[in-house]
Amino acid sequence: MAPTDLPEAAQRRLSEGAFSSALGVSDFAACLEMGLEPVGLVQGFCAMQQGSYMMGGLSRSLSPYGGSAGGYVQNYQCSHGMISNEHRTWGQNYEQTWVETAWMQGFTSSFSRMLEEAGELGAHGVVGVVDTVTRLTDAKVLEFHMVGTAVKVLDAPAPTTPPWSTYLAGQRLSKLFEAGLVPVSIIASISSIRVWAYCTTEFLMGGAGTMLRNSSGPQEIDQIVSAKSQARFIARSNVRAQLGSDSLRGANLELGEWEFERGDYEFQAVLRGNRVRRFKNFDPLPVPRATVRLS
Amino acid sequence: MSDVTSDLPQATGHRLEELEKGLFTSDLSVNEFLLIKEVGFHPVGFVMGSSIYHTGIQTRKWGQSLELTKLTEAMYNARELAMTRMEEEAAELGADGVVGVRLTVNYYDWGKDAAEFIAVGTAVTAEDGVSRLNKLGKPFTSDLSGQDFWTLLQTGYFPQGLVMGTCVYHIAHRGIGQTLGTTGQNVELPNFTQALYEARELAMTRMQDEATQLGATGIVGVRLEEKSHQWGSHTIEFLSLGTAVLKTSGDVTLAKPVTIITLDG
Numbered sequence: 001m002a003p004t005d006l007p008e009a010a011q012r013r014l015s016e017g018a019f020s021s022a023l024g025v026s027d028f029a030a031c032l033e034m035g036l037e038p039v040g041l042v043q044g045f046c047a048m049q050q051g052s053y054m055m056g057g058l059s060r061s062l063s064p065y066g067g068s069a070g071g072y073v074q075n076y077q078c079s080h081g082m083i084s085n086e087h088r089t090w091g092q093n094y095e096q097t098w099v100e101t102a103w104m105q106g107f108t109s110s111f112s113r114m115l116e117e118a119g120e121l122g123a124h125g126v127v128g129v130v131d132t133v134t135r136l137t138d139a140k141v142l143e144f145h146m147v148g149t150a151v152k153v154l155d156a157p158a159p160t161t162p163p164w165s166t167y168l169a170g171q172r173l174s175k176l177f178e179a180g181l182v183p184v185s186i187i188a189s190i191s192s193i194r195v196w197a198y199c200t201t202e203f204l205m206g207g208a209g210t211m212l213r214n215s216s217g218p219q220e221i222d223q224i225v226s227a228k229s230q231a232r233f234i235a236r237s238n239v240r241a242q243l244g245s246d247s248l249r250g251a252n253l254e255l256g257e258w259e260f261e262r263g264d265y266e267f268q269a270v271l272r273g274n275r276v277r278r279f280k281n282f283d284p285l286p287v288p289r290a291t292v293r294l295s
Numbered sequence: 296m297s298d299v300t301s302d303l304p305q306a307t308g309h310r311l312e313e314l315e316k317g318l319f320t321s322d323l324s325v326n327e328f329l330l331i332k333e334v335g336f337h338p339v340g341f342v343m344g345s346s347i348y349h350t351g352i353q354t355r356k357w358g359q360s361l362e363l364t365k366l367t368e369a370m371y372n373a374r375e376l377a378m379t380r381m382e383e384e385a386a387e388l389g390a391d392g393v394v395g396v397r398l399t400v401n402y403y404d405w406g407k408d409a410a411e412f413i414a415v416g417t418a419v420t421a422e423d424g425v426s427r428l429n430k431l432g433k434p435f436t437s438d439l440s441g442q443d444f445w446t447l448l449q450t451g452y453f454p455q456g457l458v459m460g461t462c463v464y465h466i467a468h469r470g471i472g473q474t475l476g477t478t479g480q481n482v483e484l485p486n487f488t489q490a491l492y493e494a495r496e497l498a499m500t501r502m503q504d505e506a507t508q509l510g511a512t513g514i515v516g517v518r519l520e521e522k523s524h525q526w527g528s529h530t531i532e533f534l535s536l537g538t539a540v541l542k543t544s545g546d547v548t549l550a551k552p553v554t555i556i557t558l559d560g
Contacts, residue, residue: 019513020503020537025443028515029450029549041517043495047487051480102481109483136466141484143491147519171552288554 021149023128027170031127034174036151039121043147044113048106050140051098071095072230076198076223088263091198093227095234096266099192106144107131107188111165114146118163123150128169129186131272166274168250176249180280187242188272191234193227197263205263224265231255231269239271248273303383311340311387321417322395327441331394334448336419339388343415344380348373350408358467360490362497363530366463370532371501374398374459377414378436385434390418391427392435394444396457398536402525410524429455430510437538439516447515449549452540455509460501460535464494468529495519498535511539 021028021038031038076091110131118126129148136143148165166183168176176183197205201223232253239248251273258266321338323331331338350369377398385393396416403411416436421427429435437454439447447454467486477484498519506514517537523530 020499020506020517021513021515022517024516025439025446029446030552032450032547033549033551038513038515041499041514045488045492045495047484047491049477049480049482049484051482098481105481105483136487141487143487174552286554288556290558291555292558 022130022147023149023169027128030170030174031149031151034177035154036125036127037154038149039123039152040117040150041147042114042117042121042123042126042150043145044110044115044117045146046106046109046113046144047136048102048109048142048144050102050142071097072193072234074226074230076201078199080199088197088199088202091201091223092196093223093230094194095230096192096194099268100190103133103142103190103192106133106142107146107190110144110146111186114148115163115165118148118150118165121150122152122158123163124153124156124159125164125166125183126150127166127173127183129165129167131186131188166276167272168274172250175285176274176276178283178285180278180282181247181249181276182279184246184275184277186272187239187248187275188270189235189238189242190271191231191238191269193231193234193267195223195227195265195267197223197265202263227265227267228255228269231267235269235271239273243275246275246277249276250274303380303387307384311384322415323417323441327395327444330441330445331419334445335422336391337422338417339390339420340384340418341415342381342384342388342390342393342418343413344377344382344384345411345413346373346376346380347409347411348376350410356465356467358470359465360467360486361465362494363463363465366526366530366532367461370463370534371459371461373410373412374414374461377412378457381414381416382433382436385416385418388418389420390434391421392437392454393418394437394454395440396436396438398438398457398459400522400524408525427453431456431508438536439538443516446549447540450547451542451544452513452515453543455511455539455541456505458502458505458509458511458514458537458539460498460503460505461532462494462497462501463526463530463532464490464497466490466529466531494531494533495535498533502535502537506537506539509539510541512542514539 019039020041022041023031023038028038072093072095074093078089080087080089114126126148129146131144131146134143134145135141149169150163164183165186166173167186168183173183201221204219204221205224232255235253251271254270256268256270260266319338320341321328322341323338328338348369351365381393381396393416396414399413401411401413403409418434427435435454436457437444438457439454444454467490502514502517514537517535520534520536522532522534524532
């Protein structure tokens with residue numbers, strides 16, 4: 001399914017008269033107040049199979065990952081030498097670039113389709129975007145679902161550029177305009193770091209480490225700290241690379257983690273936000289009124 | 296209970312008679328009650344409609360994505376019956392509309408393949424005596440809270456009806472050949488994308504068709520719900536719900552929001 005290929009049902013829905021909107025009434029009212037007219041609920045989907053790099057299980061326990069898929073790699077070597085076959089003398093953190101690529105492809109395709117629906121409606125922008133990523137029945141298949149409300153700017157000429165988009169709606173969007181900023185686009189990035197723990201990390205993470213922990217006292221787990229820091233750093237760097245001269249507002253960083261088996265972890269950082277551009281100098285907001293709720 | 300226009304249970308008649316004498320019941324919170332009064336409406340009773348529906352069986356093909364039209368019809372008809380009975384209760388009370396409508400589906404151990412569809416809400420009537428029935432001559436329905444109802448009226452819009460569209464869709468399983476052909480690759484699965492896309496768009500189109508029948512200019516608060524009910528993970532019901540609205544006044548009387556700092560701890 002090419003990104004420009006909306007289903008027939010979507011074309012039919014968008015050609016009908018009544019507008020639909022995913023906005024709640026408060027956000028809907030705020031839109032009207034700002035001079036934005038909702039013209040339709042728009043959405044985009046993409047079911048994406050996540051590939052693999054054949055790094056799981058036995059193959060990885062035999063030799064360290066060489067990093068041929070690019071990205072961050074960090075090796076850990078224990079100082080205990082060969083004790084037994086079960087003893088993990090080496091460990092590794094590496095960036096799963098193929099996971100990141102699949103995620104970004106799914107996100108971008110669903111985003112393009114949503115904008116295409118908005119374009120069909122002659123919208124200037126899309127507000128209140130909600131994007132979700134869910135696992136379909138097949139564990140390796142992710143579904144990217146993006147939904148928002150297409151709006152037209154009242155009394156403005158027909159758009160000649162692709163619609164702008166934002167996660168914001170209602171009063172939060174209103175405050176953005178008041179602050180002299182306009183939305184350009186939603187923006188997102190993911191990083192995925194796989195951790196193959198070496199003996200010290202494995203012990204400290206709980207497995208067989210009770211005695212070691214007790215003898216050495218509280219201790220930072222370097223390999224895990226490094227993996228999580230890198231996950232956040234890469235997600236931030238990727239977003240920064242997309243911003244150009246604009247800035248990011250209303251950002252939300254989520255960190256997910258999974259343990260596949262003892263000492264085998266994945267950390268993902270997903271950063272979402274609004275790319276915004278200044279169009280006028282900041283006008284100070286009115287002095288807030290202090291209130292005490294009586295209920 | 297097949298005749299939905301006049302066939303309410305006996306207990307309903309007795310309860311509604313009491314309500315007609317002036318006592319009202321409602322599931323509105325105090326704030327909602329006050330806001331509804333503020334815009335000139337008065338609650339006249341808590342109303343509901345129910346339908347226990349046997350959803351039947353429809354065969355699906357393992358490798359084919361398609362709409363299961365019998366199940367779609369069943370899910371739609373059952374909700375429609377529940378909604379119509381609720382509207383009938385509201386009409387008995389002389390109500391102009393029903394606010395805070397909630398639609399739920401319950402399954403019971405004693406009813407295999409059967410589900411109970413329930414619609415509940417608070418019937419309201421206009422205090423100025425001017426009819427607010429919708430284009431179809433029925434009380435308007437809406438899933439808006441009292442606060443949202445108040446806000447909507449300040450924008451010059453008025454609810455016409457709770458509109459919905461549904462689509463039960465079977466998502467094809469992937470064959471061994473398809474699975475092996477893409478093993479280890481990052482690749483979009485167009486069959487899945489297309490099926491899910493199509494199903495949601497069909498549900499939304501049907502919802503919009505309902506709004507058009509009501510002469511509405513738009514639908515607010517649209518939400519998409521997805522449930523597999525008892526059919527297994529590859530068969531999904533996509534339900535689209537929202538409140539159809541009509542612009543009845545050019546005036547927007549909503550006050551400009553004031554920035555506040557709450558002093559609550």
